[in-house]
Amino acid sequence: MDAGGQGTTATRLRASGSVFAEEEAEVLRAAARDADELEAMTRRREAGEFLEQVVGEVEVMGERLVVAPGVFVPRQRTALLIGEAVREARARRAPRVLEMCAGAAPVAALVARSVPGARVHAADVDDAALAVARQNLPAGAVLHLGDGWAALPPGERFDVIAAVPPYVPRDRLALMPREAREHEPTAALLGGEDGLDHVRTLFAGAADRLARRGVLLLELHHGQCRAAAEVARATGRLGAVDQVLGADDGTAVLRVRDPAGNLIPIQQPAD
DSSP: OOOTTSSOHHHHHHHTTOTTHHHHHHHHHHHOSSHHHHHHHHHHHHTTOOHHHHHTEEEETTEEEEOOTTSOOOOGGGHHHHHHHHHHHHTSSSOEEEEESOTTOHHHHHHHHHSTTOEEEEEESOHHHHHHHHHHSOTTOEEEESSGGGGSOTTOOEEEEEEOOOOBOGGGGGGSOHHHHHHSOGGGTBOSSSSOHHHHHHHHHHTTTEEEEEEEEEEEEGGGHHHHHHHHHHTSSOOOEEEEEOTTSSEEEEEEEOTTOOOOOSSOOOO
């Protein structure tokens, strides 16, 4: 089966700019139920829509997650954050885990699938994103709709809080891939002039949301970690700060403990 009449699927994808045209064509052919659906999917991909949005799912760390048009697509680099969240959750009994800025909730979903007894929550300002998250989370997961910490009930605390906040600086948006600029909400990408506006909001309220010895984990670009760590320390209400670098030397996870965390840092943010 192929999108006939206008060249093979791979040829058309290559012409539209796909670097991995053959591989993407195989994914589309496997997902399409018939030639008409393959044609529709091919046209969507030619128009620049994420392959994952076209086929309705993404695979992260061997797990399949639902995605949808107009919702931020989980990136492979977020495996670093997910791995840290799973490790922290496994170190606790019946941990309460919250994913802020959740989107499709890849962190909460994979923690729920990897850590028996974990009680997972996801919060986002976008109800369309939470509708996708609901499909990825277990029946007992709790979803919170609202802006930042205001989405949560007063006084609720968590052992592990993780987030991929929007952290792209404003002047970098034009350099992002077309598919992100045109097919994801700008609000899910941009973090203000320096990319840290949402990070500041998360740090400002984290102390009131972390359980004793809790940890806040944020995905950032490694070049932002020093400035973000200073923001965390400036609150005067948070404990030790360190970072874990990804293999690509671009992605990092900034870890911030509550004051009782007694963290022995793996790697301090670079000077």
